[in-house]
Amino acid sequence: MTIKYQKILVPLDGSELGEAALAHVMYLALLCGADVTLLYVVPTIEDVIGGSPPIPIDVQWDFLSDKARQYLAGVAQRPGWGASKVHVAVETGNVAEIILTVAARGQMDLIAMSTHGRSGVTRWLLGGVAYKVVHATSTPVLLIRPPSIGG
Numbered sequence: 190m191t192i193k194y195q196k197i198l199v200p201l202d203g204s205e206l207g208e209a210a211l212a213h214v215m216y217l218a219l220l221c222g223a224d225v226t227l228l229y230v231v232p233t234i235e236d237v238i239g240g241s242p243p244i245p246i247d248v249q250w251d252f253l254s255d256k257a258r259q260y261l262a263g264v265a266q267r268p269g270w271g272a273s274k275v276h277v278a279v280e281t282g283n284v285a286e287i288i289l290t291v292a293a294r295g296q297m298d299l300i301a302m303s304t305h306g307r308s309g310v311t312r313w314l315l316g317g318v319a320y321k322v323v324h325a326t327s328t329p330v331l332l333i334r335p336p337s338i339g340g
């Protein structure tokens with residue numbers, strides 16, 4: 190059986206830890222000639238703080254989505270993508286649900302993401318986005334655990 194990834198989805202959160210999968214994706218995209226979609230999900234304020242927002246949602250959405258687009262545009266312009274087509278997408282909602290929706294809608298062959306390495310109670314409290322994605326999709330998922338920071 191030959192596996193060829195043609196469409197790879199890379200969810201990013203703007204953090205260095207979140208970018209741990211990028212080098213792996215660049216390599217796979219180069220080998221396979223894959224298109225890559227960089228996804229940034231702006232969580233709803235209700236998902237973050239629970240309850241009503243202190244400022245109007247449209248103001249928050251505009252600000253956060255603009256910052257997300259700028260960030261993704263910078264990532265898409267980094268050297269290392271070779272001839273790969275790199276697309277950017279900014280969505281809002283529950284992070285895990287949006288990743289799953291975008292992967293299904295785009296008929297992605299692979300979801301590549303880093304895991305922050307949380308386990309136990311921490312994962313339970315914070316929701317475990319990678320955990321939710323792995324257990325809810327039939328799309329192959331490449332999880333990259335970032336190197337330890339500070340030692």
